[in-house]
Amino acid sequence: MAEQEKREEAAEEPAAPVEGETGEALEAEAAQAAEGAVVEERRPARAQREVAPAGPSSAIVVPRRTPGQPVVSRRGILRLGFWSSLGAIIAGGAAAGLDLFYPRGVTGFGGKVTVSASDIPPPGQKKEIPEGRFWLANLTEEQGGPGLLALWWKCPHLGCTVPWVPAFVWPDPTTGAPKQGWYRCPCHGSTYTDAGIRVYGPAPRSLDTMALTVDNGNVIVDTGNITPGGPDNPGRAVRL
Ligand code: FES
Numbered sequence: 015m016a017e018q019e020k021r022e023e024a025a026e027e028p029a030a031p032v033e034g035e036t037g038e039a040l041e042a043e044a045a046q047a048a049e050g051a052v053v054e055e056r057r058p059a060r061a062q063r064e065v066a067p068a069g070p071s072s073a074i075v076v077p078r079r080t081p082g083q084p085v086v087s088r089r090g091i092l093r094l095g096f097w098s099s100l101g102a103i104i105a106g107g108a109a110a111g112l113d114l115f116y117p118r119g120v121t122g123f124g125g126k127v128t129v130s131a132s133d134i135p136p137p138g139q140k141k142e143i144p145e146g147r148f149w150l151a152n153l154t155e156e157q158g159g160p161g162l163l164a165l166w167w168k169c170p171h172l173g174c175t176v177p178w179v180p181a182f183v184w185p186d187p188t189t190g191a192p193k194q195g196w197y198r199c200p201c202h203g204s205t206y207t208d209a210g211i212r213v214y215g216p217a218p219r220s221l222d223t224m225a226l227t228v229d230n231g232n233v234i235v236d237t238g239n240i241t242p243g244g245p246d247n248p249g250r251a252v253r254l
Contacts, residue, residue: 123147123237131231134162134254140178140208142167146237148224149178149197149210157208158248164224164235165197165210170243171217174201187213197221209248219243226252 086094121127127146135141137160140151148166153159169176179198184205186193196213197206204215212220220243225236231254241250 125236125238127235127237129233129235131233134233140165142178143235146224146235148235148237150233150235151208151210153209153248153251158211159209159251161248161251161253162226162228162233163209163247163251164226164233165243165247166222166224166237166240168222169199169201169204169217170212170219170222171199171202171204171215174199176204176206176221184214209251210243211245211247212243220245220247223247223250228252228254 122145127143129143129150135150135152137152138154140149143150148164151163151165153161153163167176176197176199180195182196182198183192183194184196202216204217205213206221207213210221222240222243225239227234
């Protein structure tokens with residue numbers, strides 16, 4: 015009975031801790047706490063290092079725009095100015111070239127030539143107009159008119175200047191009778207009627223004609239508007 019009471023008392027008393035084991039546990043716990051504090055102190059610094067841009071030191075870092083800083087950089091403005099100036103120079107040069115070569119107010123051959131009413135030849139006659147390089151023929155009905163015809167004096171064969179030869183006699187192709195007075199090329203003998211129709215020679219066609227209008231009694235010939243000659247030359251004559 016007394017032995018049983020002793021066992022119960024021993025069970026009720028708390029087990030006494032071992033002195034050696036308690037000191038080591040406390041030291042380990044303190045060391046862990048200290049280590050944790052150091053880790054906590056180091057975390058912010060590591061986080062700051064992670065925010066810094068990665069890559070080699072030569073990498074281009076684009077600075078952030080701060081309020082009040084202009085949107086276009088100075089380099090952009092200089093580049094824009096350079097290309098604008100270059101474009102203006104090219105456009106100016108092109109405009110000057112066009113202005114130089116654009117025909118304006120052309121007079122004489124290639125432009126419009128005015129023959130005053132007093133210089134118009136009488137019916138049946140023709141007149142040389144050197145300024146426009148043409149013959150102005152005033153055709154009668156027998157010559158294919160009536161009307162005025164501007165004949166370019168350039169021979170369609172090889173380009174010689176064709177004169178009117180009043181003394182030259184050649185058979186008229188419609189009647190066969192000799193007729194005096196023809197356009198006759200001095201180079202290879204091509205021969206043309208009063209209306210410039212080819213009747214003989216190596217020329218491939220009749221004399222070319224120029225556009226002609228009558229304005230207030232004057233004749234205006236557009237020497238830049240040339241129609242190849244043909245048998246229909248008389249039909250191009252313009253009445254006064
Ligand atoms: S150039 Fe006129 S006939 Fe030859």
